[in-house]
Amino acid sequence: MCGARESPILVEGFVRLDKTRRRTRASKVSIAVKLNRRDFVRAVVVFESLRSPRADASDATASGNLASTVAVDGRAYASLREALANARSGSTVTLAAASAHEGTFAANVDGLTIDVADGGRATLSHFTSNPYESVLEIRGRGVVVKNLDVAHGSKSVANNYGVFAVEGSSATFESCAVKSTTGSGFAVEGGEVTLVDCVASGCASHGFVGLGDSTGLPGSGRATLERCTFDGNNANGALIRGGVVVHMRHCTLNGNKRYGVELIDCEGEIESSELRNNAKGSINATNGAETYVVVSNDVSVL
Numbered sequence: 001m002c003g004a005r006e007s008p009i010l011v012e013g014f015v016r017l018d019k020t021r022r023r024t025r026a027s028k029v030s031i032a033v034k035l036n037r038r039d040f041v042r043a044v045v046v047f048e049s050l051r052s053p054r055a056d057a058s059d060a061t062a063s064g065n066l067a068s069t070v071a072v073d074g075r076a077y078a079s080l081r082e083a084l085a086n087a088r089s090g091s092t093v094t095l096a097a098a099s100a101h102e103g104t105f106a107a108n109v110d111g112l113t114i115d116v117a118d119g120g121r122a123t124l125s126h127f128t129s130n131p132y133e134s135v136l137e138i139r140g141r142g143v144v145v146k147n148l149d150v151a152h153g154s155k156s157v158a159n160n161y162g163v164f165a166v167e168g169s170s171a172t173f174e175s176c177a178v179k180s181t182t183g184s185g186f187a188v189e190g191g192e193v194t195l196v197d198c199v200a201s202g203c204a205s206h207g208f209v210g211l212g213d214s215t216g217l218p219g220s221g222r223a224t225l226e227r228c229t230f231d232g233n234n235a236n237g238a239l240i241r242g243g244v245v246v247h248m249r250h251c252t253l254n255g256n257k258r259y260g261v262e263l264i265d266c267e268g269e270i271e272s273s274e275l276r277n278n279a280k281g282s283i284n285a286t287n288g289a290e291t292y293v294v295v296s297n298d299v300s301v302l
Contacts, residue, residue: 069096080105080124087112089140095122095148102126104133107171110140116147123149127181131156135178138165138191144172152180160205161187167213173198184209184239185230192222201231207256210266212243218267219245231255236262237278246293248273259284260301267292276302 097120152162160183167190185200190213207230212220230237237253260275
């Protein structure tokens with residue numbers, strides 16, 4: 001209407017200010033402008049063009065999309081697989097707390113750290129009819145993995161592991177839990193692993209598997225297990241064999257359907273641990289392990 005007074009039209013949007021593992025906070029930005037009705041659409045277009053692309057990605061996270069729940073050295077990525085593909089030696093991959101990531105993942109570079117923001121936990125899972133697929137495969141050296149819950153299922157007979165450190169790799173796992181509905185929890189073949197405060201219970205096979213490399217020579221694999229729990233597995237709490245050097249301290253291996261720990265052609269020590277109520281016995285050592293694995297007097301067996 002000619003000469004009529006136009007009322008301000010309020011144009012609103014949301015810009016991400018901060019996101020944490022538990023929640024995302026946003027601040028509403030309002031722009032009030034005097035414009036006639038026919039220019040309203042133009043104002044909206046201008047406003048949208050000023051929004052940050054990163055803010056848009058964060059908004060997708062708030063709506064349930066996994067975008068921006070993963071970062072590498074502070075830079076956000078749309079998925080864990082993409083983040084790992086862009087990681088470099090020494091990078092830190094940070095997952096949002098309570099985030100869930102489905103699929104198979106590989107830690108390929110040396111010195112990589114995978115952790116969860118704010119001391120929380122994140123979940124990795126993979127269930128498939130395809131054989132030989134672990135949820136997380138370690139291929140680099142000096143890899144550190146913290147605060148993950150891993151759920152796994154694959155139909156394979158061999159290499160049926162939830163988390164697998166391949167030959168030549170080395171990794172430390174801290175406060176991680178793995179359950180496999182078809183195989184074993186943690187495994188290393190011809191690599192070096194340290195597990196601290198980790199759990200692999202209720203697995204269809206073993207809780208932990210430590211194997212040497214293809215030569216089977218003494219020292220061809222190493223496993224250090226500290227304050228870990230391997231309870232209620234359908235096979236052994238832990239299976240160590242084929243040249244592995246094992247150091248087990250302050251662990252519990254109870255209620256497994258074979259042995260608490262089965263030792264075959266390996267060496268090392270077991271101390272300050274509890275192995276009780278395992279169907280076939282607490283410790284079974286053969287092929288030289290009965291000589292070269294030292295079991296201290298403070299190990300509780302029943």
